[in-house]
Every structure is written in structure tokens, then in C-alpha cells.
Amino acid sequence: MASWHDRFPGSGLRYAVMLHDLVMVWLGWQLLFAARYAMLDNAPDQPLFSLDVLAVVAIQGIAFWKVGLYQGLWRFASVADLINIFKASFIGLLAIVVLFTYRRLHGIPISVLVVYPFALSALLGTPRLLYRAWKDYQSVHSDARARRVLVIGAGQAAEGLIKDLRRSGDYEPVGLVDDSIHLKGAKLHGVPILGKINDLVSVARETSSKLLVIAIPTIDAAGMQRIVGLCERTGLPFRTVPRLTDILEGSSLPGELKEVAIEDLLGRKPILPDWELIRGWLRGRTVLVTGGGGSIGSELCRQCARHGVTRVVVLEISELLMINIQAELRRNFPDLDVQGVLGDCGDPAVIRHALRTFRPDTVFHAAAYKQVPLLEDQLREAVRNNTLATECVASACAEAGVENFVLISTDKAVDPVNALGASKRYAEMICQSLNKRAPSTRFVTVRFGNVLGSVGSVVPFFREQIRKGGPVTVTHPDVSRYFMTIPEACLLILQAAASSSRGAIYMLDMGEPVLIRDLAEQMIRLAGKVPGADIGIVYTGLRAGEKLHESLFYHDENCQPTAHPKVMEAGVREFSPDLVLGNVAALRKAIASYDIEAMQQILTATIPEFKPIEEPGVPSTSAKIVPFPTKEAGRIH
Secondary structure, eight states: OOOHHHHOTTHHHHHHHHHHHHHHHHHHHHHHHHHHTTTOTTOOOOOSSOHHHHHHHHHHHHHHHHHTGGGSOGGGOOHHHHHHHHHHHHHHHHHHHHHHGGGTTTTOOHHHHHHHHHHHHHHHHHHHHHHHHHHHHHHHHHOTTOEEEEEEOOSHHHHHHHHHHHHHSSEEEEEEEOSOGGGTTOEETTEEEEEOGGGHHHHHHHTTOSEEEEOOTTOOHHHHHHHHHHHHHHTOOEEEOOOHHHHHTTSSOTTOOBOOOHHHHHOOSOOOOOHHHHHHHHTTOEEEEETTTSHHHHHHHHHHHHTTOSEEEEEESOHHHHHHHHHHHHHHOTTSEEEEEESOTTSHHHHHHHHHHHOOSEEEEOOOOOOHHHHHTOHHHHIIIIIIHHHHHHHHHHHHTOSEEEEEEEGGGSSOOSHHHHHHHHHHHHHHHHHHHOTTSEEEEEEEOEEETOTTOHHHHHHHHHHTTOOEEESOTTOEEOEEEHHHHHHHHHHHHHTOOTTOEEEEOOOSOEEHHHHHHHHHHHTTOOBTTTBOEEEOOOOTTOOSOOOSSOTTSOOEEOSSTTEEEEOOOOOOHHHHHHHHHHHHHHHHHTOHHHHHHHHHHHOTTOOOOSSTTSOOOSOOOOOOOOGGGOOOO
């Protein structure tokens, strides 16, 4: 069992401080009496030690302890400590008066009692302030360049951080704050733990810190939001240590201090997928990823490589994206067979060549156009790339006998009001229709909302506006969206695909929808600016095809829980597979003749719930936020 000294390594020094204070009580009491009777010839004798004097010392010592005078350190003595000293002195005075009332204060001059709390405060406060001034002088002259750092957290990450800070020579750790009760007053490599995280503002001020570092890499989003709020109140710059996953993935280096990203605030508790299921499903397989150089596609390639596939085939239309992802995979996974096919996955010859050459076991279809306002004026390309390319890849997979086909869909396919939503909903219906006609291939659809940091998403757009000094443009004060990090989304895609049944649509738990205006304000604060003062927010009105809110599933999809609490399975809605597949030929004809009106009529006839927004800027009332069901909720009707 750990000793008291092991748990509180600063306890010996604390006892010395307590002894100092008690001596000062005795000395002050004696000096006050001596001063009071100094001019009198018949002054009464004042013994150095008596029961009365010992009672005064004991009473005052208890008052010091109760007020919490020994929770602080002389090194960081401040006005708050002086106030505590005076409070304890005054409480001690009241206790002394009560104790000696039965003697009618016999032998204790009133003048002594009046001056007592002030004299004692001076005797206790002066050594503390002088000690701090001396330590500050030493600190400044020992290394004037060192930046004073206050560390948030006192775990293993903080321990390593303190070593790295001292090794660099550019930083001086001056203290830590941590919510562990048993750590208060202890030291970590000689650095004192000065209070709880809620004390951050006052501790940062008292220690004259110049930088705050969050050293709790396992903290969840809610905890990070709380700490960031406290950091912002200090007005000081703040950084965080990278998570272990960031280091393993190569996005951060050990010991590196990075800015707090919006992903740290919007993410949720770490997902714990069924690793045995995923690795067992992927091990030894060949996977093909269409759009393999994009945000989702490239992360799917990384995750598949990380979890045991033998070969990754990247089908990509962009030369640059193809080069980048192939180079990364070959560098990080030297034993992985990385192949590439440059071309349009909507070209039947390209996809047939890829399937015939590499014979993949699973195809992830991530290639798509996804920008809502842009696609409203580009219906032909939305239908060609999102709907017909999906039909091309899915049909080719069915003909080739590919074991699994996974379509990456979007929440905008639910009650679609725009070209993106309608084209992706049609793609979902194609996959469900083919599933009934191609018994050798298992068709699965995974549906989720916005991913943080993807190309063209709102986060990098806001970041660039903030970098240029603003203003940040938000479409509507009430607009909300679901957000998820790219790695989190891809892990759940693999989880859903590994455990899926035929023809199902899976929805990923995106958490609570986020108000875009709150997102903008938080990103401005993370940049060290004040929303509305340093950088303004301008509301521009909803763009063409935009809803106020999105939903992840239809109300009649009869969602059921799966083995994973973050994944729900939707039932197949009633529709005619013959109509869906039959209209594909009509769509191709309309595409060939660039007949926009015919495309709209086909989409409306095939997807009855498709109701385009007629006037840009007018909020859609066709969709409402539907909460993600819990596993305990069971079936939803």
C-alpha cells in the first residue's frame, strides 16, 4: 500500500509551511502585546508560553486548515492567497473572542484584538510574496526565452509531455491541473499539480502562463468542449497532444503539439468495432474501391490495408489522386499489393476490365458527385455519375460474380429534394433491385451524413474564410447537419458491410445534428478570434436544393438494431424493381440527348417522394429531424 509520502510527495514541505505559520501566530501575538505595553512603566508580564498563548495558536491553526490555506503553493502566491490569509485571521479572531468571553477578555487589550488580523496577515503574506518574487526572478534569469506552459491533465501523456518540454529548452512547465482528487498538491517530475481543471482560469493567471497544453488524448468530445471553453476564457493560446491513433496513422508525430481541431469537438466517444469480425471478413481478400483517391475512398483503402486485405485496387478518374493514394499505400504497407485503374467507373469497359483483371471479392462504390448547390444546375452529371455509374458498376459486379457490393450513400437520399438526393436514392433502389436478381452478389448500402474535412465540405470552407479574415458565410441561422469524422465513418462502413444481410440499407449513428452557426462560431474561437467582433458571420440564405435539416432514414423503413449500437438496419421500402431497372434505359437515352426535362420526369416517376425545392432560399418542410434509435428502442414503425 502506498505511503502518505508516496501519494503526496509535497507533504513534508507542507508541514514546514504549517509550522512557519504557527510560529508567526505566536510571534505576532507576542509582538502585539509588547507594542501595546511598551510605553508603560507598570506593564503586566506577558509569558512567552502559557495556556492562553497555546490556545490562540491552536485556534488559529485550525482556522488556517479549514480555510484551505495549505492547498496552494508559495511559488504561486497571489492576491487570492492573501485574501484567504486575512479570512483565516479574522475567523481566528472571532474564535479567540468567543473562547475568552467567559473571562470578559481579562488581560487582552481591545487594541490587540483590533490590529491582530491585519498584523497576522502581514506576517504570513509577506514571506509568501517575497518567495514568489524570488522564484520569478530566478525563472526569468535562468532562461528568458522559455515559454511558461500550464498542462491540463496529469496522466501518462502529461508525464511524457513534461519531459519533452524540458528537453526542447523552449518551454518551461510551471504547473498542472487535473480533476483527480488524490493528486492535488502532488508533483509530477517536480511540477506541482495546482488544482482542478475548473480552476484553470485562476491558475493560469497566478502562474503567469503563456501557453496551455491539453494532455488528455483519450478525452471525448464533451470533455474537450468543456476544456476548450475554459481555455478560451483565459485568453491564452492552447494546444493539444495528438491521439495515439493520429500517431499510428502518421498524421501526427510523438511529442508534437497541435491545434485543437473542430473534429476534436464534434467527434464522439471512440468507436469500438468488432475487430475480430472485420478482420476475419477482410483477411486475405482483394478489394476494389471506386473513387479510391477521394476523401471516403482513400480512407477505405487505408482501413482495408490496415485490417488484412491482400490486394487493394484503386479505380480513380483523377491522375493526381491516384498517384497520391497509391504512393501512400505502398509506403505505409510495403507487403500490400496495390493496383490502380485510371478511368471512369461509369464506363462499362473500364469496370469490366478491372473486375476481369483483378477479380475482387468486394467492391466499395465510393465514387460520386456530392455538392448540392452545384448539382442543382448539373442534373445530367448528377444522374450520369451517381445513378447510371452505380448501375454500371453494380451490374458488372453481378455478372462477374463479385461476392459483395457496398454502395456508399448519403442522408440526402432520404425524402430527396435535390439532384444529389434523387440521384443517390435511385442508386439505392438499383442496388436493392439487383439484389433480388443476382443471387451470387450481396448488395449492401451504407448511408450517412456529412464527414468532417472532406473535399468541398463546410469545415475547410469555413477554415479558409477565417484565414482570410472573414466574414464566415452561413446559409441560415437554423440550418443543421449531421457530422462524422472520415475514419469513424469508414470503420462503421466496414462494420456494417462485414455483418450485413442481403439488400439491406444501413445507417450510421451520426450523433446529434449540429447547428452550422454553432460550428462557425466554434471554429472562429479555435482560431483565437471573437465571433462577431474579430470575424463576422453573414447569413446568405439557403442555396439551391438545400434543406434546413436532414434525416438518416424514412419513417417507414422499419429500422432494426444490429449487433453494433452505432449501426441500424433499414427495411426495404415497397417499390417496383421492374420500374427502377426499366427506367435505367430511358435515363441513358435522356443522358445521351441531354434532355433535362426527361430526366426530371423519370426521376419523379421512379421516386414518388422526390419533391424538388422550387424556390432557392425557401426552407424545405418535407423533412424533419428523426432521432437515431437506440438498440433498446427496438423496431421503429
